[in-house]
Every structure is written in structure tokens, then in C-alpha cells.
Amino acid sequence: MLLFFTFRIKINFYNFVTLIYLEMNYIKKHTIDELADLAISIRKDVVRALKVAGSGHLGGSLGLADVFTVLYFNRMRHNPDNPAWPDRDRLILSIGHVAPVFYTALAHAGYFPIDELQTLRKLGSRLQGHPGRDHHLPGIELSAGSLGQGLSVAVGMALAAKMDNADWKVYTIHGDGELQEGSIWEAAMSAAHHKLDSLIALVDSNKVQIDGRVSDVMEIEPLAEKWRSFGWAVFECDGNSIGGLVETYQKAEKISGKPSVIIAHTLMGKGVKSIEGDYRWHGRAPNAKESEDFIREIEG
Amino acid sequence: MEIYLDKGNKSTKSGFGEGVLEAGRKNKNVVGIGADITTSVGMNLFADIFPERFVSLGIAEQNCVGVAAGLALSGKVPVFSTYGVFAALRATDQIRISLCYNDVHVVIGGAHAGISVGPDGATHQALEDIAMMRVLPNMTVISPCDATQAKIATERAILELNGPVYIRFGREAVPDFTDNDQDFKIGKGQLLADGTDVTIAATGHMVWEALEACRLLKEENISARVINIHTIKPIDEEIILKAAKETGAIVTAEEHQIYGGFGSAVAEVLVKNNPVPMEFVGMPDCFGESGKPEELMQKYGLIAINIVDKVKQVMKRK
Helix, strand or coil, X not given: CXXXXXXXXXXXXXXXXXXXXXXXXXXXXXXXXXHHHHHHHHHHXXXXXXXXXXXXXXXXXXXXXXXXXXXXXXXXXXXXXXXXXXXXXXXXXXXXXXXXXXXXXXHHHCCCCHHHHXXXXXXXXXXXXXXXXXXXXXXXXXXXXXXXXXXXXXXXXXXXXXXXXXXXXXXXXXXXXXXXXXXXXXXXXXXXXXXXXXEEEEXXXXXXXXXXXXXXXXXXXXXXXXXXXXXXXXXXXXXXXXXXXXXXHHHHHHCCCCCEEEEEECCCCCCCHHHCCCHHHCCCCCCHHHXXXXXXXXHC | CCCCCCCCEEEHHHHHHHHHHHHHHHCCCEEEEECCCCCCCCCHHHHHHCHHHEEECCCCHHHHHHHHHHHHHCCCEEEEEEEHHHHHHHCHHHHHHHHHHCCCCCEEEEECECHHHHHHCHHHCECCXXXXXXXXXXXXXXXXXXXXXXXXXXXXXXXXXXXXXXXXXXXXXXXXXXXXXXXXXXXXXXXXXXXXXXXXXXXXXXXXXXXXXXXXXXXXXXCEEEEECCEEECCCHHHHHHHHHHHCCEEEEEEEECCCCXXXXXXXXXXXXXXXXXXXXXXXXXXXXXXXXXXXXXXXCCCHHHHHHHHHHHHHCC
């Protein structure tokens, strides 16, 4: 009898472990060196995908490659085999136009085959110009592209987690130009009011937008003070430093009682020296020759 | 003809508030969102009983809609209500992308709709919301005719539908005349009075006016059918086409601009199937103004005798 019970307990224990293993089989935390290598691969695949697409946003996608690498391969709790896992951390990409780097990071994480990146922006593709859930690409939390909406959705998600006493986090990515949208500040106010410390926003501060320099088009500075006055914990870091990003995210994740924002200073086109900081590459895709040159530059 | 009696005046918003509370009792995932006028839209009933499921977001409609989308994407069933004019028009892009494109189940209560909101004047009178909401893919648009129907429609919309829903209701006390056990199906019109000479298709507060018009027409020996189209999208083509075939002429009545709203939705059905003569009762492409609700309804041609006039016009064209 005792033996039987021991056996039963063992079976249950193994079932339990298997269950935990299946649920928790998320991406392992990569080391800084591994992340740096991954960021290079992701940048090259972004260039390749945009070359085939013939249109799309290269500059911002390259500038954010390090952020996406850190989030998907070091910070976020997620499982590409189970994209609907209820306890996963959520990533809300509010600036849908950097979809190329988002898709490339998802593909490298294992959400779908890397080859599918070649269908970017094509008719019938799951890789829409701006992410669309209606096309059923695994890993996309929100159809977004109209600027200024993602932070509100993230607030709703963080509120839901709070109501359910769940411990998952919501990460968001915004552009600096996007902060000119008034609805961002409605959302910012509400996140602080409701003390949503599971919400960690990141501003891709590359200082340029389509018409030129952000400071010329519509000044958003003093940015850190703005967020702070709205009740947020504010961090700044080099958004193209993998180590810096990991460290800053670790600090932000520890904040309690208020939401956090990371102002990540990035370089548009980062990794391709010849176009770094050039706003004309905000919404351009490389041709075949340029793409070869760019990939060579990324490889260094 | 069935006789519909006014059981006493009651605002459609109170029906909405009761519907939200009832749905909240039945589904613990229902979450209320307030934009500063919680009591005024009747959501205090829900907020008082389920404070842990009520979120106050202040006067920020765009954020309210986005937050609702985030809640819905995380397993909640959010209900957000404020002035219809601000919910539907100020936050249209958020409704289009965060709600409709994402196809999330969020119920928006468009409160204080129509010109009957009265003394507040043009800025607060939602007269374009039906048009704005019905063009959006995935959206369901409901416009109940009285408090009893508003309660049933709200509860069903929250508990049974998927995707985004816009429910429109008014602030003023109006006749409450439908039954608690009425045959109500979202997407199905209701035949309220049978008739053979003409059909009056009405929505919202104008349904009562249509019944009044029907009584007035009977005195002149005109047999008018009255149908209540409480769901504007998806619209009940069957009941409209049956009416067109059997009565040969249709007058639509709505407390909304004549362009792009309920009348246009009916016209779209007729034009492609059976284009019988049609007339529209609604706001004549202009803004409202301050005044008592009944004064405004009269001034802008939104009462029973205006429907009677349009019926006579349309019958000449048969």
C-alpha cells in the first residue's frame, strides 16, 4: 500500500514537473556575447527582408535591433511554442513601422521560420507592413501602426494583470516623434495614477523623424522631466549598448508603485556606418547593391 | 395592430446601466471604465457594487478606448461609456485600430445620443455617431428603442457578442413600452405594427414617434407598418425587403443626421435589391442648438407628425 502511494506521488510529481517544463520552456537568458552575435544576425536579416520587400523602414529597424534582441533573448518571459501562454510577458510595439526588426526578432526566437521574412509586405503575407493580428502571425500581441495608441493598450493589459494578481510584465516600444501624439500623455497619466509597476515603456530616442530633427519638427524636450512629472520612474541609457540595456531593464523591473520608462538613445541605421544617423533612411529600403554593402558593413 | 402602451417614462441610459450591472453579476470578467460621467451614464450601478472591477480614467476618451482594448486582449470584457459624441467621434481612430482592427470584444455605450440631450446644445448632441460607427469593419451598432430594450440589448451585447459593439442611448426620460419578455435578437428587426400601405422603419427614440405616427395615419385610413430596427449593423435585410415588397414604400426615422446613418443603411439594402420609394426623417444636415428636448424634436422635424408628412410624400411616389 505504501509502495503504491509512493508510486502515485512519483507519477504526480513527474506530471507536475512535465507541466512546469512545458509551460516554463521559454527562451533562456542569453549572455551579453550571445546577444551581440544575435543582434548582428538580426540586423542582416532586416536588411535582406527589406531588400526583397522593396519598401519599409530600415533606419529605425536597425536602430532598435539591440533593444529587440535584449527583450526577446534576455528579459522577457515567453515561449515561442506557446504564444498564448497566459503568464507570458507582453510586448506592445506602438510604432508598427519598425515591424521588420520585430518580425526578425520573433523569427529568430522561433515563432515562425526565418525564411518567411522574405514575404514581408507581400500580398497574402502574415508579415504586414504594420503588424496585424488578423493575419495570425504568432507572437503579435496587438495590431498597431497608428501612432500614440500602444501605451493605452499596455495600460489596459497591466490593469488586467493587476486585477488578476498575475506577475507578467508589459513592455512597450515608442518612437520619440510618437510622443508628439497627445494620447500618449493621457495614457502616461493613467499608468501612474493606477500605479502600474508591471509596465515598462521604452522610448527609441533617435532624435529624428520624417520631416527632420525632432527638435525642429516639434520639440519634446525636456523628456525625462516630462515623464517624471507624470509620475514615472525614468531611466536613460545607450539604446545600442546590449550591456547597458540589460542593466537598465533590470533596474526598471525592480521599481514598485509606479511605471517605468527607459529613454534609450539610439542611432538610426545603427550597424551600417554609411547611413547611421541619416533620417532619409527612416522610410527607405535598400536595393540589391546597397543591401550587399550594408550586410558587409554590419559584419564589420 | 398591437397596442403598445407607455408604461411610464424612463431614460434608455437607465436601461443601459441596469444591463451592465446584470452582465457584471453573470460574468466576473466584465470591467467598467469611467470617463468622469459615470453616474450620468448609469454605470454607477455597476461601479458601486463591483468597485474592484471599475477603472476610472478621467476625461480621456482616446485612452479609455485603448485601455479597453488592452483589457479585452487580456481576458476581460470591458464596457466603456461616455457622451456618444465624444466616445464615437473623438476616439474614432482608437476605435478603428485598437478595437475594430484587433477585433476585440469591447462594448462602448454612446450616451446622451441625439438632439434630445437638449439644453447642452450642439457640441454635446451626438448626431453623427451611427454613421461613424457603422462604417467600421467588425463593429456591431445597436440602438434600442426604450429602457427595457436598452437593458436587454446591453446585457446580451456584453455576454453574447464577440468583437466591438457600439450601443447608443439617450439621457431623457422617454416612453418605456416594450416587454421584459420581448422577442429580442441582435441583428433581427421587430415588427411592432402590421400594415399594408407603407412601412415606417425606425430606430432608438424615434420608434415611439413611429408608433404615434401609425396611430395618426390610421385615422386617415392609411395602414402603416412599423418596424423597429434596433440593430443597425448588421442590419436585418429580410424584414426590410419583406416590408418593401409588401407595402411598396418606406420612411426611415432616426435621431441622427440623415446622411450616412440609419436611413442610409436601409437605403443601401433597398437600392441593391428592391428600390421602392423612400423618405428620410432625421436631422437635416445641420447642427442642433439649445432648447428643451421636445422643442428641439419639434423644430428639427423629429416627431410623429413629421413622419406622417413623409409618409404622405412617399405614398405619392408609389
